[in-house]
Amino acid sequence: MNKSNSDRKIAIYGGSFDPIHVGHVALAEAAVREIRLDKLIFMPAYISPFKKDLKSTNGKDRCGMIETVLPLNEAFCLSEYELKKGGEASYTIETLQYFDSLTDAELYFVLGFDSVIDLDKWYKGEEILRTYPLITGRRPDTDDSEGMRIIESFRKKYGANISVLEMEPVDAASSEIREMVKNGEPITGLVTEGVESYIVEHDLYKAKNASYCEDIEALERFMKDNLKDTRYRHSLGVEKMAVKLAGIYGANVDKAAFAGRYHDIAKCFDQEKMDDHIRKYSLDEGLIGNPALAHSKVGAAILEHEFGVTDNDILNAVKYHTTARKNMSLLEQITFVADVVEDNRTYPDLKYYQDLAASNIDQCTLEILEYTISDLTEKWRRIDKDTLQAYEYYNNKLFKS
Numbered sequence: 001m002n003k004s005n006s007d008r009k010i011a012i013y014g015g016s017f018d019p020i021h022v023g024h025v026a027l028a029e030a031a032v033r034e035i036r037l038d039k040l041i042f043m044p045a046y047i048s049p050f051k052k053d054l055k056s057t058n059g060k061d062r063c064g065m066i067e068t069v070l071p072l073n074e075a076f077c078l079s080e081y082e083l084k085k086g087g088e089a090s091y092t093i094e095t096l097q098y099f100d101s102l103t104d105a106e107l108y109f110v111l112g113f114d115s116v117i118d119l120d121k122w123y124k125g126e127e128i129l130r131t132y133p134l135i136t137g138r139r140p141d142t143d144d145s146e147g148m149r150i151i152e153s154f155r156k157k158y159g160a161n162i163s164v165l166e167m168e169p170v171d172a173a174s175s176e177i178r179e180m181v182k183n184g185e186p187i188t189g190l191v192t193e194g195v196e197s198y199i200v201e202h203d204l205y206k207a208k209n210a211s212y213c214e215d216i217e218a219l220e221r222f223m224k225d226n227l228k229d230t231r232y233r234h235s236l237g238v239e240k241m242a243v244k245l246a247g248i249y250g251a252n253v254d255k256a257a258f259a260g261r262y263h264d265i266a267k268c269f270d271q272e273k274m275d276d277h278i279r280k281y282s283l284d285e286g287l288i289g290n291p292a293l294a295h296s297k298v299g300a301a302i303l304e305h306e307f308g309v310t311d312n313d314i315l316n317a318v319k320y321h322t323t324a325r326k327n328m329s330l331l332e333q334i335t336f337v338a339d340v341v342e343d344n345r346t347y348p349d350l351k352y353y354q355d356l357a358a359s360n361i362d363q364c365t366l367e368i369l370e371y372t373i374s375d376l377t378e379k380w381r382r383i384d385k386d387t388l389q390a391y392e393y394y395n396n397k398l399f400k401s
């Protein structure tokens with residue numbers, strides 16, 4: 001239907017969005033801005049679960065990631081039309097015809113540059129080219145003369161209306177992002193912060209052997225059953241912050257995520273349960289009656305004995321996350337610091353400590369210890385020997401030369 005006289009413009013942006021990355025968002029924003037779209041509908045494609053070679057994320061999570069970018073632009077919205085339709089028959093031409101029949105607006109189709117130049121090979125691709133105005137983007141710094149030549153030939157041959165928007169160079173590809181997450185490499189900058197958090201919180205793209213315990217599902221259940229809501233959110237916040245710091249300082253991102261996520265696994269035990277575990281695992285008797293101090297030691301013991309965690313660095317990161325100790329490993333230090341500076345914390349100097357954590361982790365460690373010691377002193381509570389030794393150690397490390 002030719003509706004080029006319509007004053008409303010709607011676009012459908014199709015793709016796998018596995019995950020949606022900054023390149024997708026940049027193209028969507030440019031399309032809204034330059035074509036003056038009233039609405040841009042992200043349309044994640046249905047991917048058959050039988051395509052076993054293409055291990056793809058389920059539709060729910062791909063939508064969940066898209067949802068986090070919707071607030072970036074008033075025109076953005078999401079449709080589950082193709083996902084709900086499912087099956088083999090999810091052809092673009094049918095989606096476009098369906099939406100076209102629903103609206104008086106002029107309907108555009110947004111797609112990546114590489115997809116446009118392939119379009120005549122799609123099912124009824126020629127009809128798409130003849131019928132619907134297309135929007136794509138190109139990076140000004142790449143040689144795409146071959147692609148532009150093909151686009152020009154589509155214009156001549158089919159009268160195709162193709163807008164090629166000049167884009168900021170963004171180096172993001174979903175397949176590479178999945179691979180990076182799997183390898184424990186940071187993806188900051190390649191996806192928006194919201195998508196990055198979503199990937200961490202939903203454990204997407206992880207190789208199953210990248211987990212460090214025998215039964216990750218059982219551990220997840222244990223965590224959900226034993227932590228209050230705010231403590232659960234705090235744990236995810238520590239995981240996210242630990243991943244960020246691991247990226248900055250070159251620690252193993254997967255181990256940082258694991259230690260961060262499960263560091264407080266025993267935090268919500270009542271005193272009786274805590275004390276039972278101290279006896280059961282023959283931990284220091286001095287911990288009895290002191291759950292604030294015991295939860296880190298008990299947590300490490302549970303991870304080791306009930307969930308088969310064998311990695312000593314992870315176990316020590318959990319064990320010393322409350323007190324710290326002298327000469328911590330990078331992972332221990334990251335866990336200790338991430339616990340205090342994660343995003344859900346609400347004390348007034350949070351931003352200061354977050355910046356310090358990212359720029360000088362030793363000094364951040366020292367300042368946290370300094371605060372802990374003065375706070376405990378004020379409250380007349382006993383200060384653990386590891387805390388005191390850690391303070392002395394990091395003080396010497398920073399100020400003695």
Ligand code: DGI
Binds near residue numbers: 264293372381
């Ligand atoms: O578990 P979180 O609340 O996330 O944080 P955390 O594991 O650092 O625990 C904080 C609590 O631990 C807080 O109540 C103070 C206490 N704490 C930290 N270091 C010491 C300590 N308590 C004693 N008695 N001695 C310490 O050296």
Ligand code: FE
Binds near residue numbers: 296
């Ligand atoms: Fe803790």
Ligand code: FE
Binds near residue numbers: 238
């Ligand atoms: Fe904590």
